[in-house]
Amino acid sequence: MPRNTGTYESISVAGEIVRAFVPYALPPKRPALAISGDLADRLRAAESSLARLEAAGRMVPSLDRFVYAFVRREAVISSQIEGTQASLADLLAAEAAASSGAPAGDVEEICNYLDALNLALAQLRTPKGLPLSTRLLNETHRRLLSGVRGRDKSPGAVRRSQNWIGGTRPGNARFVPPPPYRVPELLSELDSFLHAESALPPLVRAGLVHVLFETIHPYLDSNGRVGRLLIALCLESWGLLSEPLLYLSHYFKTHRREYYDRLEAVRTEGDWEGWLNYFLEGVAVVADEAVAMIGALFAQVEHDRHRYLQSERATVVGARLFEHLPRHPVVTIKSVTDICATTKPTAAKAVESLCGAGILAETSGRRRDRVFSYAAYMDLLQVGTEVGGQGSRS
Numbered sequence: 119m120p121r122n123t124g125t126y127e128s129i130s131v132a133g134e135i136v137r138a139f140v141p142y143a144l145p146p147k148r149p150a151l152a153i154s155g156d157l158a159d160r161l162r163a164a165e166s167s168l169a170r171l172e173a174a175g176r177m178v179p180s181l182d183r184f185v186y187a188f189v190r191r192e193a194v195i196s197s198q199i200e201g202t203q204a205s206l207a208d209l210l211a212a213e214a215a216a217s218s219g220a221p222a223g224d225v226e227e228i229c230n231y232l233d234a235l236n237l238a239l240a241q242l243r244t245p246k247g248l249p250l251s252t253r254l255l256n257e258t259h260r261r262l263l264s265g266v267r268g269r270d271k272s273p274g275a276v277r278r279s280q281n282w283i284g285g286t287r288p289g290n291a292r293f294v295p296p297p298p299y300r301v302p303e304l305l306s307e308l309d310s311f312l313h314a315e316s317a318l319p320p321l322v323r324a325g326l327v328h329v330l331f332e333t334i335h336p337y338l339d340s341n342g343r344v345g346r347l348l349i350a351l352c353l354e355s356w357g358l359l360s361e362p363l364l365y366l367s368h369y370f371k372t373h374r375r376e377y378y379d380r381l382e383a384v385r386t387e388g389d390w391e392g393w394l395n396y397f398l399e400g401v402a403v404v405a406d407e408a409v410a411m412i413g414a415l416f417a418q419v420e421h422d423r424h425r426y427l428q429s430e431r432a433t434v435v436g437a438r439l440f441e442h443l444p445r446h447p448v449v450t451i452k453s454v455t456d457i458c459a460t461t462k463p464t465a466a467k468a469v470e471s472l473c474g475a476g477i478l479a480e481t482s483g484r485r486r487d488r489v490f491s492y493a494a495y496m497d498l499l500q501v502g503t504e505v506g507g508q509g510s511r512s
Contacts, residue, residue: 121388129297131280134289140296141333143307144326146390160398167405174409175361178416183444185361192365193231194503196343202227206503210448216489227266234262250312250355252305271339295335304334324352325397368502369400414498422477429475436468447492
């Protein structure tokens with residue numbers, strides 16, 4: 119028998135009568151969520167994969183390099199889902215103060231996502247910072263939309279008008295979230311679940327929280343990015359990972375159709391178990407991919423360090439620059455002068471030596487203001503960040 123996960127309210131929007139969905143508070147009831155059988159197996163697999171990722175993070179030196187890379191991959195992919203047409207290379211070029219072919223506004227949106235994520239993590243890690251809560255999400259949303267597309271959509275404020283998902287109007291929408299006057303109450307219930315003691319495993323709770331947030335759809339814009347970011351904040355706040363190394367945007371992007379179908383099945387059939395099977399499989403897959411990527415990136419750096427130091431072209435500043443490349447895999451001569459605190463001629467010589475050793479490659483094709491990339495490292499890092507089709511902002 120299907121589980122009832124909410125009620126419908128008939129509301130008038132732009133002269134149309136539509137049915138808006140109002141979800142029940144978590145956890146699921148009637149019947150209660152049963153973690154058994156296949157779902158229990160998926161949970162154990164996801165927890166094991168997450169433990170391997172935590173162990174991998176603790177074993178490698180200079181973990182901050184990998185956190186730097188993973189956070190930027192997430193910012194790019196999550197923003198691409200919402201329709202931005204900028205790649206990881208575009209973001210890194212912008213951070214090196216180099217131009218790229220991507221729209222400047224799209225790159226700025228990704229930079230905002232980075233700022234928003236860093237703001238939220240800093241709040242969670244500060245004794246007097248905001249806890250995991252809708253207040254924290256509001257501040258994150260405010261930073262996300264600062265000065266970019268959506269800045270006219272009440273950044274940081276819960277919506278006061280009706281929104282919808284899919285379709286050209288509420289009457290033909292794929293989904294109509296709760297009426298605006300119900301949103302504060304629903305967010306209060308979400309806060310209660312975030313802070314309450316629960317017998318449910320934290321990974322399961324994170325999966326439930328994501329669905330409820332996306333169902334409430336509390337903002338006029340960028341609910342998707344905040345909802346995906348919320349998963350990472352749950353992992354951080356509940357101590358599942360000591361560093362932010364796991365993000366599900368790539369999995370959701372790759373399996374986008376199933377993602378929407380699973381959310382819809384929760385709302386229409388109460389199929390929380392189906393959603394959690396999908397979600398937990400995603401956690402396991404992405405955690406295992408992250409472990410493999412950490413190993414591959416570490417091995418690449420070790421191999422290239424040895425190769426460069428054995429090269430006749432190696433210079434002292436070149437060796438110093440090499441150690442910065444995992445955090446700055448795209449550079450210009452100007453950025454190298456800043457990174458290595460050296461002169462322009464010395465920076466140019468260091469870059470030339472790394473190009474001669476086959477570690478850096480010129481990627482802009484220009485004679486002036488040239489851009490150089492740590493090609494082998496970028497090839498590993500860019501998997502899944504290629505620019506795809508337009509997404510849907512909501």
